[in-house]
Amino acid sequence: MSFAAEVKQELLQCVPAPCCENAQNAALLLFGRMFSAGELSLLTENAAVAEAYAAAVRYFSGVTPGIEHTKGGNCKIDVTDRVVTEAAAAEVGVFLRAGKKRLRPDAFEKLCCRESFLRGVFLVCGTVTDPDKDYHLEFSAPSGGLAEDLTALLEAVGRAPRQMTRHGAHVVYLKNSEEIEDLLGSLGATETAMQVMGAKMYKDIRNTINRKVNFENANLARSMAASNRQYNAICVIERKQGLKSLPEDLRVLAQLRLENREAGTAELAKMLPEPLTVSGANHRFHRIQKIAEKLEENE
Ligand SMILES: [Zn+2]
Known part of the structure; x- marks a missing residue:
């Protein structure tokens, strides 16, 4: 299992507080491959993330979508049933600016909800490099606007993310080992945060x-x-x-x-x-x- 998959497995074991459930589930849908009143879709290599996404769709609409396994070894979810998509869009809409797929600046009152939202975002579009090799954590946001909102959200919890576009993808990333370790820890991946810290210490000692x-x-x-x-x-x-x-x-x-x-x-x-x-x-x-x-x- 890759380091990123280990992190996600640990994050999936976190049980969000009742106040945070909305936020984490909204993030899963909003930062998936497609989010609109007509279609919800996700393509991921991580089966556990696909399960979490399907659970988020059920959380907002009461309907559990099917998970398709592609020939390439990915899991695919594609929901076009308007009853489901419209219900989900309405629920997720409370976090958005009117009529836009942009986060409201005041979407989260509490830090716990903000962190749960970030956990959902990381699960659905984030990855992190094995700290033995490099320090790199990134989110691949589905739009430039959401990449900006995510940057602002990370800044609000004390991180200093950078943004770039790679092959048309809107990437928000962290390069600093302490920031990565702090973020993983705050999202609930304390075990893997410790691994980042351990790798850093080992490298420092070796140097x-x-x-x-x-x-x-x-x-x-x-x-x-x-x-x-x-x-x-x-x-x-x-x-x-x-x-x-x-x-x-x-x-x-x-x-x-x-x-x-x-x-x-x-x-x-x-x-x-x-x-x-x-x-x-x-x-x-x-x-x-x-x-x-x-x-x-x-x-
Ligand atoms: Zn909360």
């Missing part, structure tokens, strides 16, 4: 670890390169004139480097009979390298 590992690898590479440079310079001096030629302070450090090739400069600095700071040790290595360079130039 932090990767950053740390990269940082440590880079440090290690830098330290190894420095050690090799020091080692090579010391080998040049040893070959040309022996380490005994070096002043005592440099000779002791050079000897330590030869014996501890993989140690970092800081470690070597601490091993000295009279421990040095890193910059003190670096300064001595710098002098060693200068001597080696001179010897090589004189060759």
